[in-house]
Amino acid sequence: MTEHVDVVVVGTGFGGSVSAYRLAEAGKSVVVLERGRKYPPGSFARSPAEMRGSFWDPARKQYGLFDVWSFRGFASLVSAGVGGGSLIYANVLKRKDERWFVHEEPLPGGGYETWPITRADLEPHYDAVERMLTPAPYPLDHPDFSDMPRTKAMREAATALGLEFERPPLAVRFAARPGGEPGTGLPIEEEWYGNLHGEQRRTCRLCGECNIGCNDGAKNSLDHTYLSAANAYKADIRERSEVRVIRPLAGGGYEVGYRRHQEDGRTTAATIRCDKLVLAAGTFGTLHLLLRNRPRLPRLSKALGTRFTGNGDLLTFLLKAKDRDGMRDLEANRGPVITSAIRVPDAVEGEGIVGRGHYIQDAGYPSFVSWLVEAANAPSQLTRIFGFAAKRLLNAVDRSPSASLSHDLAGLLDDGVFTESSVPLLGMGRDVPDGVVRMRDGWLDIDWTTESSLEYFGGVRATMRGISEVLGGEYHDNPMWLTKRIISVHPLGGAPMGRHPGEGLCDPHGEVFGYPGLYVADGAAMPGPVGPNPSLTIAAWADRLCDRLLGGGGPAHGSTVEPIDPHRSEGAVRVPEEEPAGRGGPAGSAGLSFTEEMSGSFALGESEPRQGELVGRRDERGLTFRLTISIEDIDRFLDDPSHTATATGWLHCDDLGGRVSVPHGRFHLLVPGSATDTRHMYYRLFFDDLAGNPLTLTGRKDLHDDPGLDLWSDTTTLQAWLHAGHVYEDEDPGQAIGAGVLHISWRDFLRQLGTIRATGPDPLSTIERFGRLFLGRLWEVYGPRGPEDEE
16 A cells, blocks of 8 residues: 655755654654755765765766756755755854835836735744754854954954944854853753754864864754654654655645665655645755646646746855955854855835845855865866866856756865965845746756846945955955856745735745645745845745644635646546457457567656657656557458557556556557558557546557668667547647657567467467568568669
8 A cells, every 4th residue: 555644745954844843743644755865963075085975966876965056047056965955054044134025026027026925924933943943143252252353354344334244143053052151062962852863963163164064063954953853753754765756636635756765876666645745845856846747737827937036146255355464364264154244235125225135144164165166276177177167168058957067066176275364255135036947858947147137246246345345355256257157055936925826836825826735835935035044034934834734824725726636637538438358359250469568768748759768767767568469350450451459458657656557558550651661550558647647658669671770679669658638549639748768678579479379269370360460561661672662
């Protein structure tokens, strides 16, 4: 029996971890599926050499922490591990500015940015999250932590520029217990729920390694907090479990198909069913799931893929800072990654302010980006840099959606020392959320550039330049800015909340319009930039979402939306008549049957078989069928120009839920094609997936005598298409929802010959007549040509 639970949560970032805890605490049976593995203290890579093996790249059997993506206007870094983005974020937990919850703010290309929730809606949930994560500002006034020159330098710059300075709340343990006396390297006193890693944690040692994973456990990351609490309430947290399939069930609820990545590199498939499904796989992960599974979720709002934003992220560098005594020592390699923030107000706040608001924060070293910049500045790395840049240029030219840069980026890293008088500057704020996310060739493809946000980025760069000048340093743009590209670590939007399906994918409580019980709990639901670091707002949003899921939080939208009918499909025009079991042909007629098994690479979301084969091979997705081809009356079969037989059996595809029965189908043997000396074999299989959705698999083998020995490949290669609904030969199937290429192996072919069975008064004669037809048609195609055939 398929496993069934109350709730499946996909992902362990801020949305998923909060949801897992809240729902498990309420007594729900909860399974959490996370593609990455656990990272207890001491397990994070440290040297650049070690970092080379720490990337997420399943195509190369690498399942590391860092997942790097590249798109048209930006590159992005996200993580894969139990704890999600909290494993590598810079610890800042800031509330979204009250007036930045804009309403009906026009966008340059049309439409509006509208937040259907307010700061007041989130206030109690901000409070709840802060109680769990216990953020506190950097303790600059304590003797053990006062030697932090970059923090003091940022305060000096803010004062000189007349801007607001703060030490933002950080989810870092500076003391053994909240409110206790700060100290470095102290044993941390755990909360009542313990720690799922079972490892001793210690307070911050000021090593500046937050963004590559804290080996001391000083960060109050989600694995040490929400997930440990969820674990105490019996939530089942499954690492190395990558979700691929989402399917609504006929009676309500959802089926989830996922891949389990074994430590030895093998991958196995599994499914689980649930009453409620919470998507929190991170913005890219959630959008990939929704877009990939759109054929199974046909009533998703057209808002899917809209309102994408990078949260205004911009990385630049303050280099060679000086004071009256010469070089200014900023000690970027000391302290937590971020210790301070300078705030620039927004025009929505009134009082004569112009422009879009933003924050500038300091960035400690070592960090992933700092290593990259150091490698880029090292002359010994020029060859690798140019090779890396050439690949990126090619991607920019053809806008390749093959977005994983992990392999190339790993080869770029090398040892380096970032100068003590320099510090990266991190900008974020209210850019324009006008990006559009699609699927292309099986990859996420995001159409977003800095063009419509150039005025915003101009303001951010001006503030950063001012900070650099005050501190006597040189301002340098990120080299990517030469092509107006950015690096974003805060991708948001694409599945935005809205007041109705025309405005958003999900309602103001995260429930997807048209699909009751399906929720979006992560940054993909943001309808625009948060402005400051978005982690706290995403966590508060998820906490509010759980109120709805658990039965509170305002009226659900489900009663006003058309009920789900999983059997309805634009391609379903009539259900095929089932053949009565054992009907056979006329009394005394001769029949024949054989069994054929084919398998190959196959991908949903593709409509062309060769492309589906490429995508399926890359993603390790496939389809197999085993059919019994039955000829009930050999005389009628031989006389029929279409040589029609029935096909029954089973089909297996993980993305369709596993093995399903094929109760009815048609097979046509060696039908003449439109071109001379061309024959085709046709397959048309009718079946329902495990959710009861009707589907049709069509296939074609093309037999034509091309140069070379192609008889074997032609007769054992099937181009296959998957269509929604049960579609007959005389009906337009519409756009295919999946495609691939299947093959017969030598072993299966030999086995197939042994399955031939004949019935009737003279079985040997029946097999001979069938063989004569089959071999004769092959001879017509592949046999030698006489002179008259060449004319």
